[in-house]
Structures are given as structure tokens and as C-alpha cells.
Amino acid sequence: MFGISYIKFDSMTYVIHFKNGEVAKEGRGLSFYYFEPNSSISAIPMGSNDLPFIFNETTNDYQNISIQGQVTYKIGNPKQLSELLDFTIDSNGTYKKNDSEKLNQRIINEAQTATSSYIHSLGLKDSIRSAKTIEAKITEGLHASQAITILGIEILTVNILAIKATPEMARALETETREKLSQDADHAVYERRNFAVEQERRIKESELSTEIAVEEKKKQINEKKMEAEIQKADNDRKLREMKVQADIAVENQRKLLIEQKTANERKEAETQGFVIESTLKPYKDIDWKTLTALNNNGDARFNIALAFRQLAENADKIGTLNISPDLLETLLTDKKDSKK
Numbered sequence: 001m002f003g004i005s006y007i008k009f010d011s012m013t014y015v016i017h018f019k020n021g022e023v024a025k026e027g028r029g030l031s032f033y034y035f036e037p038n039s040s041i042s043a044i045p046m047g048s049n050d051l052p053f054i055f056n057e058t059t060n061d062y063q064n065i066s067i068q069g070q071v072t073y074k075i076g077n078p079k080q081l082s083e084l085l086d087f088t089i090d091s092n093g094t095y096k097k098n099d100s101e102k103l104n105q106r107i108i109n110e111a112q113t114a115t116s117s118y119i120h121s122l123g124l125k126d127s128i129r130s131a132k133t134i135e136a137k138i139t140e141g142l143h144a145s146q147a148i149t150i151l152g153i154e155i156l157t158v159n160i161l162a163i164k165a166t167p168e169m170a171r172a173l174e175t176e177t178r179e180k181l182s183q184d185a186d187h188a189v190y191e192r193r194n195f196a197v198e199q200e201r202r203i204k205e206s207e208l209s210t211e212i213a214v215e216e217k218k219k220q221i222n223e224k225k226m227e228a229e230i231q232k233a234d235n236d237r238k239l240r241e242m243k244v245q246a247d248i249a250v251e252n253q254r255k256l257l258i259e260q261k262t263a264n265e266r267k268e269a270e271t272q273g274f275v276i277e278s279t280l281k282p283y284k285d286i287d288w289k290t291l292t293a294l295n296n297n298g299d300a301r302f303n304i305a306l307a308f309r310q311l312a313e314n315a316d317k318i319g320t321l322n323i324s325p326d327l328l329e330t331l332l333t334d335k336k337d338s339k340k
Contacts, residue, residue, distance in 0.1 A: 003035055003036045003037050004033055004034070004035055004036070005033065005034060005036055006031070006032070006033050007031065007032065007091070007093070008031035009028075009029055009030055010029055012047045013029065013043050013044065013045055014026070014075075014078035014079075015028070015041065016041070016042040016044075016078075016079065017034060017039065019034070019035075019038055019039050028046065036091060040088055042082045042086075042087045042089070043087055044081055045075065046075060046078065048072055048073065048074040049074065050070055050071075051071045051104050051107055051108070052068075052069070053068070053069055053108045053112075054066055054069075055112045057112075057115070057116060057119040057120070058119070059120070059123055059124045059126075059127050060120055060121055060123055061123045061124055063165060063166070063169055064165070064166050064169075065128065065163055066163070067119075067160065067163050068162040068163075069111075069134075069138075069158065070159045070161065071111060071138070071158050072157045072159075073107065073154060073155050074154050079152075080151070080152035081151055081152045081153075085099040085100075085102060085103055087099060106147060107142070107148065107153065110141065110145045110148055113145075114138045114140065114142060115134050118133070124169065124173075125173070128163050128164075128165065128173075131160040134160050135158050135160045138158045138160075142158070
């Protein structure tokens with residue numbers, strides 16, 4: 001009415017009210033009446049903004065890649081930004097120009113500039129695998145960018161969502177990777193078989209080592225048994241030698257005893273012979289008949305025996321001699337009776 005309007009902004013919008021080319025009021029979340037013919041209002045959003053981007057780069061092996069990501073930022077100095085870009089709104093709150101797109105493009109350009117030289121130094125494979133490094137490069141480049149500082153922009157985060165090669169190159173990489181994986185699988189099979197063979201060899205070596213150790217133990221046991229048998233044989237030999245020596249000593253003692261006994265018996269016999277000789281010496285020259293008479297033997301058979309002996313001595317002088325058995329039997333019978 002009469003060119004006077006009312007406008008209201010939320011707390012996330014920084015408002016600058018120009019009146020006749022001068023700043024009448026500014027701040028966040030303002031609401032006020034203004035006269036449209038001499039007023040101009042700039043509304044700068046203060047909230048964080050997610051800016052998706054995608055740009056193409058060329059690696060050092062002349063391969064094209066696309067880098068897709070997102071930059072999160074907010075406007076830190078809205079008054080400074082309002083002096084560089086036009087955020088003027090009409091009475092309905094609609095921006096008269098689309099300078100927010102221009103702001104976004106400038107940020108994307110700075111992000112691409114920050115990572116361009118780095119991508120150019122990498123090969124295709126390294127570029128695809130360097131998302132975190134590219135994030136760091138973009139973050140570092142945006143923070144160091146003079147244009148971003150002049151615009152009064154604060155960079156919050158940078159995220160790389162995808163790094164892709166061209167479809168043809170992607171298929172080639174897939175084929176190469178597939179072949180590499182196949183080779184790795186074959187190598188893994190070979191390594192597994194080789195490992196199995198190696199383990200089998202180690203098992204065989206362990207078994208052989210065990211057998212060798214067992215045989216060595218058997219050899220040691222046999223050597224010990226042989227040493228024990230040799231020691232036993234040596235001890236038996238020593239015992240036999242000691243027994244033989246003991247037998248020899250006993251026999252020597254027995255020999256000495258026999259010799260001594262023989263000597264004693266010889267001396268005793270010599271003594272007895274000397275006694276007998278001395279005893280019989282007086283009878284040496286006496287006739288046996290006299291000795292027989294001295295004996296005074298009353299045995300009839302003894303006397304008959306003497307009689308027969310004298311007869312035998314004088315056999316050449318006897319013509320005929322008859323001795324009847326009856327006479328002998330009578331003599332013997334009488335002798336037996338007399339003994340009874």
C-alpha cells in the first residue's frame with residue numbers, strides 16, 4: 001500500500017537493507033517495513049550448503065577420468081560476499097539474479113584447479129585409487145585459495161564419491177584385473193600345491209629324521225648291550241682266571257701237602273723199616289725152624305702145614321706118601337669142635 005511492504009526472514013539468512021544507496025539495517029533474521037521505490041534488500045543464506053561436483057581430468061598416461069564428489073561450505077562473511085555477488089531479492093523474496101550458481105561454479109573451479117596438477121602426475125590406476133589423497137588436495141587447495149578467501153566462504157568438508165575411467169578403459173581394466181585375479185588364483189593354486197608338496201616333503205623328512213633317530217637309538221642300545229656283554233665276558237674271564245688261579249693255588253698247596261705228606265710217610269716208613277730192621281736184626285741168622293718153634297703156635301693146621309712143607313723139602317727122599325681125606329677132615333673137625 002502506497003509502496004510500503006513488510007518482509008520477514010528466518011534466522012539462517014543475513015539481511016542487508018539498502019535505502020537510497022545506504023545501509024539502513026543489517027543482520028540475521030530481520031523483519032521490517034520498507035518503502036519499495038527507494039529500497040534494495042540482499043538476503044545471504046548462512047546455513048551450510050552441499051555442493052556436488054563432477055569434472056574430468058587427464059592422467060599422465062593420457063587417460064580421461066571423471067571425479068565425482070561433494071564440497072560442503074558455508075558463508076562466513078556475508079557482507080563481504082554481498083559486495084562481490086548479487087543476492088538482491090524482490091518483494092516476494094525471490095532472487096533477481098542467480099548468482100548462487102555463479103558462487104558454486106567458482107568453488108568447483110577452485111576445487112578442480114587444486115587437484116588438476118596432482119592428477120596429471122598420476123597414472124590411470126593410481127588416480128582411481130587415490131580418492132583420499134584427492135580429498136586432501138582439494139581441501140588444502142580451497143583453504144589456500146585467495147578467491148575463496150575473498151568471497152568470504154568457509155570450506156567445511158570435501159568428499160570424493162567416485163573416480164571413474166571411461167567405459168572402454170573401465171572394461172579394459174576389468175579384463176586386466178580379471179586376468180590378474182585369474183593369474184593370482186592360478187598362482188594361489190600353485191602356491192597351495194607347492195605348499196602341500198613342501199609340507200609333504202617336510203613330513204617325509206621328519207619321518208626319515210625320526211627313523212634315523214630311532215635307528216641311532218637302536219644302534220646306541222646295541223652298542224650298550226655289546227659293551228655290557230663285553231664287560232660281562234671280561235668279568236667272566238677275570239672270574240675264571242681268578243678261579244683257575246685259586247685252583248692252581250689250591251693244587252699248589254695240595255702238591256705241597258702231598259709232598260709233605262709223602263715226605264712224612266717216607267720218613268715214617270723209613271723209621272718203621274729201621275725199627276723193623278732193628279727188631280729183626282737179631283733173628284736174621286736164626287733158622288726158620290727155630291723161629292717157628294719159638295713162636296709156639298698150638299694150631300694143628302699150622303703144624304700140619306709145617307709138616308707138609310718139610311715133606312715138600314724132602315720130596316726127593318720120599319717114595320710114596322698117602323694122605324687120606326679122612327685124616328684132614330678129622331683134624332679140621334677137631335679144630336672146629338675145640339673152638340666150639
